[in-house]
Amino acid sequence: xxVLYDFMIGLGxxxxxxxxxxxxxxCLIGTLVGVLPGIGSAGGMVILLPLTYSLPPTGAxxxxxxxxxxxxxxxxxTTVLMNVPGEVASVATMLDGHAMARxxxxxxxxxxxxxxxxxxxxxxxxxxVLLAPVLAQLALAFGPPEFFAxxxxxxxxxxxxxxxxxxxALIMAVFGLLLGTIGTDPTMGSPRFTLGLVPLLGGLDFVxxxxxxxxxxxxxxxxxxxxxxLNRSDLKKIYPSRQDMKDSNGAIAxxxxxxxxxxxxxxxxxxxxxxxxxxxxxxxxKRPELFGKGAIQGVAGPETANNAxxxxxxxxxxTLGIPGSPSVAILLGAFIINGLAPGPLLFEEHPEIVWPIIxxxxxxxxxxxxxxxxxxxxxxxxxxxxxxxxxxIIVLFICLGxxxxxxxxxxxxxxxxxxxxxxxxxxxxxxxxxxxLTLIIGPMMEGAVxxxxxxxxxxxxxxxxxxxxxxxxxxxxxxxxxxLWRRSGxxxxxxxxxxxxx
Numbered sequence: 211x212x213v214l215y216d217f218m219i220g221l222g223x224x225x226x227x228x229x230x231x232x233x234x235x236x237c238l239i240g241t242l243v244g245v246l247p248g249i250g251s252a253g254g255m256v257i258l259l260p261l262t263y264s265l266p267p268t269g270a271x272x273x274x275x276x277x278x279x280x281x282x283x284x285x286x287x288t289t290v291l292m293n294v295p296g297e298v299a300s301v302a303t304m305l306d307g308h309a310m311a312r313x314x315x316x317x318x319x320x321x322x323x324x325x326x327x328x329x330x331x332x333x334x335x336x337x338x339v340l341l342a343p344v345l346a347q348l349a350l351a352f353g354p355p356e357f358f359a360x361x362x363x364x365x366x367x368x369x370x371x372x373x374x375x376x377x378x379a380l381i382m383a384v385f386g387l388l389l390g391t392i393g394t395d396p397t398m399g400s401p402r403f404t405l406g407l408v409p410l411l412g413g414l415d416f417v418x419x420x421x422x423x424x425x426x427x428x429x430x431x432x433x434x435x436x437x438x439x440l441n442r443s444d445l446k447k448i449y450p451s452r453q454d455m456k457d458s459n460g461a462i463a464x465x466x467x468x469x470x471x472x473x474x475x476x477x478x479x480x481x482x483x484x485x486x487x488x489x490x491x492x493x494x495x496k497r498p499e500l501f502g503k504g505a506i507q508g509v510a511g512p513e514t515a516n517n518a519x520x521x522x523x524x525x526x527x528x529t530l531g532i533p534g535s536p537s538v539a540i541l542l543g544a545f546i547i548n549g550l551a552p553g554p555l556l557f558e559e560h561p562e563i564v565w566p567i568i569x570x571x572x573x574x575x576x577x578x579x580x581x582x583x584x585x586x587x588x589x590x591x592x593x594x595x596x597x598x599x600x601x602x603i604i605v606l607f608i609c610l611g612x613x614x615x616x617x618x619x620x621x622x623x624x625x626x627x628x629x630x631x632x633x634x635x636x637x638x639x640x641x642x643x644x645x646x647l648t649l650i651i652g653p654m655m656e657g658a659v660x661x662x663x664x665x666x667x668x669x670x671x672x673x674x675x676x677x678x679x680x681x682x683x684x685x686x687x688x689x690x691x692x693x694l695w696r697r698s699g700x701x702x703x704x705x706x707x708x709x710x711x712x
Contacts (some may be wrong), residue, residue: 255537321449413653431602432478
C-alpha cells in the first residue's frame with residue numbers, strides 16, 4: 211500500500227500546471243519526431259538534451275520521457291499513410307497499416323493504433339508501479355545463453371512473415387543475417403565485409419536499409435502503376451466500429467503482455483516486440499491469409515506491443531540502473547546530469563522526483579491519446595493530395611530522415627541502393643519483412659552466443675544449460691516446425707476429402 215500512496219502523491223505533483231506543460235511539450239515534440247521518418251526517439255532526445263540543463267530535474271526528465279514514448283505514436287502516422295516507417299518499431303505495423311489506408315480505412319487504422327498504444331503504455335506504467343522490484347529480479351535471470359534463446363525465439367516468428375513461399379522467406383532471412391555481419395567483429399575488433407569503406411566499420415545502420423527496402427521501393431512501385439482510387443466517404447471514417455474493436459481486443463491484450471515482458475529484458479528492442487506480436491496475431495488468427503492485406507489485428511498488436519515495451523523498458527532503468535536501448539541510455543544520462551543515480555536506492559533517496567516522473571507517464575499517455583485521435587481526420591487528408599505532389603514530398607522525407615540519422619550522405623546512397631534492391635525483390639515476389647527482422651536480431655544473437663561461448667570456453671552446452679534457456683529453445687523449435695505440422699494436417703484433410711468424393 212505504501213507504493214500506491216507514493217504513486218498518488220507523485221500523481222498530484224505530475225498534475226501541477228508546470229509539470230503538465232513539460233509533459234505536453236514532450237508529447238508534441240515526440241509526435242513530431244515520430245512523424246519525421248528516420249530521426250527516432252533517440253535522435254530527438256539527443257537534440258533537446260542540452261535544453262534541459264536549465265530545467266528542474268523532475269520537469270526535464272518528464273519532458274524527455276514524453277519524447278521517448280510519444281515518438282511511437284507519431285511514427286504510426288507516416289507508416290500508415292505513406293508506407294514509410296516513422297520509427298523502426300513501426301515496420302511490422304506497415305505490413306497491414308498501409309494496406310488499410312489503401313482500402314480507405316486509414317482513419318480506423320490510426321485510431322486503433324492510438325487506442326492500443328494508450329492501453330499498452332498505461333498498463334506497462336501500472337506494472338512499473340506495482341511489480342517493478344519483482345520483475346527486475348526476473349530480468350536479472352537473463353544471461354547470454356538465455357538472451358540467445360530469446361533472440362532465437364524472436365527469429366522463429368519469420369515463419370509468420372513468409373508469405374506464400376517459405377523458401378523465399380528463408381533466403382531473405384539469411385540475406386538479413388549476412389547484412390548484420392557487416393562492420394567490426396564484436397570480439398576480435400577487426401573489420402568484416404566492409405569493402406574498405408570507413409562508414410561501414412560501424413555496420414549497416416538499420417534506418418537507411420529499411421527506408422530503402424520499404425519506403426523508396428514502394429515509391430518506385432507506385433510510379434509504374436496508377437494509385438488506387440479511394441472513396442472519399444470511406445476516408446471520413448475515423449473511429450473504429452464495434453466489430454473493429456471486437457477484432458482488436460485480443461490483439462491489444464496479447465500485445466500489451468508481450469511488449470511488457472520483452473521490455474523487462476535489457477537489450478531487446480521495440481521492433482522485436484512488434485514483430486513477435488505480429489507473428490503471434492497471425493498464428494492466432496482464424497483467417498491468417500488476410501494478414502498483409504489489411505488485417506486490423508496486424509496494426510493493433512504491434513502498435514500496442516511497441517508502446518508497452520517502451521514503458522516497461524524503464525523498469526530495469528529505475529530499479530537496476532540498466533539502460534536497455536539508446537533512448538533509455540539518454541534518459542539515464544539525464545538522471546546522472548541531475549545528480550540522480552538510478553538503481554535500488556533511487557526510490558528511497560529521491561521519491562519526490564521518481565514518483566512524479568512515473569506518474570507523468572500515465573498523464574502523458576492520456577495527452578497523446580487526446581492529441582492524436584482528434585487530429586486523425588487532418589492526417590488522413592494527406593491521402594487526398596495528388597500523387598504528383600505527394601510522391602516528391604515522400605521522397606524528400608525519406609532522404610531527409612535517412613541523412614539526419616548520422617548526418618551522412620553515405621547513408622543516403624545506402625538507402626538508394628536498398629530502394630532499388632527492394633523494388634527488384636518485390637517484383638520477384640520475395641518478402642521483405644524477414645530481412646528487417648533478421649537485421650535486427652542477427653547482431654544481438656551473435657553477440658549473445660559469442661559471450662556465452664567465451665564464458666564456457668567453447669562448451670556449447672551452456673546454450674541450453676538452464677531451465678529458462680531450454681524452455682525458450684523448445685518454444686522456438688515448435689514455432690519453426692509449426693508450418694510443417696500445418697502442411698501435414700492440410701494434406702491429411704485433402705486426402706480425406708478426396709476419399710469421401712470417391
